[in-house]
Amino acid sequence: MSAVANGSAADRARAPRVVIVTGVSRFLGATIAARIAADPRVRKVVGVDRVDPPAELAPLLSDVAVRRVDLTGGASSLVKLGAEALVHLAVMSSPDPEGGGRAAMKDQNVIGTLQLLAACQQMPSLRRLVLRSSTAAYGVSFRDPAVFTEDTEPRDAPRGGYGRDILDIESYVRGFRRRRPDVTTTVLRFAPFIGPQADTALLKFLARPAVPTVLGRDPRLQFIHVDDALEILRRSVLEDHQGTFNVAGPGTLTLSQAVRRSGRIALPVLEPAMHAAASVGRGVAGLSLDQVDLFVHGRVVDTAKLVRHYGFTPRSTAEAFDDFVRAQEPGAVITPARVAATEQRLLDMIRAVRDKQGRAGR
Template sequence: MSNVVLVTGASRYMGAAIAGRLASDERVGHVIGVDTTMPSDETTALLGRAEFIHADIRHPLIGRILAQTEPDTVVHMAVVASPARAGGRAAMKEVNVIGTMQLLAACQKTPSVSKLVVKSSVAAYGASSRDPALFTEETEPRAMPRGGYAKDIVEIEGYVRGFARRRPDVTVTVLRFAPFVGARANTTLTRYFSLPVVPTVFGRDPRVQFVHVDDALEVLHRSVLEHHPGVFNVAGPGVLSLSQAIRRAGRVPLPVPDVGLSVVAALARHSGLIDFSLDQIDFLVHGRVVDTTRLKEEFGYLPRRTVDAFDDFIRGHDLASVLSPENVKAVERTILEWIRHARR
């Protein structure tokens, strides 16, 4: 059905993974991955049979690539979440916002394009104390989200809506992903949970939700091959509380007062340990949980539960520490035996 699929952001993990996955599907003719940087050894392996073209989507030349390759499906994965890996916040905004604008302009001028799949994020909803417990696709954020990534996401979705109006013949699928976790995923959030002592906000224990990388890829894959126009939340059903997630990872939470956290975040960023932005602090205060009913009904597919996705991440990263369930269980048995002994 799909003859030529063009995937942006193909030098990064998710972009390369979906490009490689689509290339190995016999229902897909040809897969072209484009990115501004050359793929690393790891992402080259993920790309598999997909062709890689070194091209900059921020540049109008992307239009020429689209005209030459005549893709019928464009998968826009070049949406960057962390400034550190994009080379600073300015570069990140450039990739996200200017890149999306140029890509959409090119798509608009390319008649062969009949489908657009965009990787978005639940960050679009922001996070505040006045939000309902679960966001549906229709929920309007009550406050304009703080932080670069969330603002970029809001802008990107705005451009995508504009594109959909100008090219009503194109099937547009916007996937709002919860934070990725998985056995191999390496994101700001997974690095956060790998810290020996994990800073949290004092007096707050937000609900957190994740999506497993493999489930995210499955949803992307189906978006390309099937017909699912619209906006969809993609997240693992159920929630964990942040403190619960930290304990499951065998880590110790370190509550820091709200004001102190900005300092801690700045220090962490400075030391290069992890980079933390304001929207992530809002996330640590209020959490963000989405309703996945529409995904289930429309795709007939539901990602694995948040807790199962997170457990896979713990196993994959070998996070088990002194506080692993086995060790705690052993301590529990010892104490129980000791009390029984003492009471005799």
């Protein structure tokens, strides 16, 4: 049956009937599972996570069959579901202090993906595999080009744990592609997510009133709006997009510009001090080596391939960041309105002084 299902090109392009989504106990996984379940062509969506979804995500998952599976212990229970597509989102970008810290994060990212891909190899019905990767896959080096295209090879391994996990995950995917060339494998290299909620380590960091930066460095940053990331994920499951794609908002903001736009104050720190602060325990102020890498080198990717294949342009990095700024306004120290008011006051003051002088002169 599976041989027939994998047959013609038209059949490959059709929407899958049974979809597995990993990582449904978090916002991204739960939301995409709900959106796919809402598509009439999809019969069944199975949501997988190692913990039960929190209560606030439960309403999203009403049409999703949630299963508790710890991928690090093997994913053989997923083989018999007859899944035609699998979306792997159970990849953590920062350690969860309550959930075992960095060791558990590495286990879930690397071993979890390894086990999941082993299970995928056993699924004859599988036609489509969508994986969450990151633009951290390009590593960090001073000899890097300014803009990464999908075929840029990393020169140096990153210092950050997430970056190193991503390199491992992508190497497993390369192996999977060789072994299952019949499966459309879509690797989405996401720029850091951004949206109204400051719910990632990086966004929590940027939402602080004073944002520590690396002295003498002003990295170029890129973000992808969560809503656009969800749309790309939805299309990756329902349509046929073979290959690796950069998913980021076009354009860039420097860190100093981002800090100013959000009305925060930059707090420049020497790089060795920043490095030390990130290495101590769980990192001072939630700082990680992934962020030190980003704050020294910055990261900008080319999104032409994504736009060409998907016919969809994510909102620009600047627009996506504005959405975050509007929601985080209460924490702002310097707001644009205050700056504009000060400018007006200064202008009025200068005019008043000059008027007085003018009158005195006459």
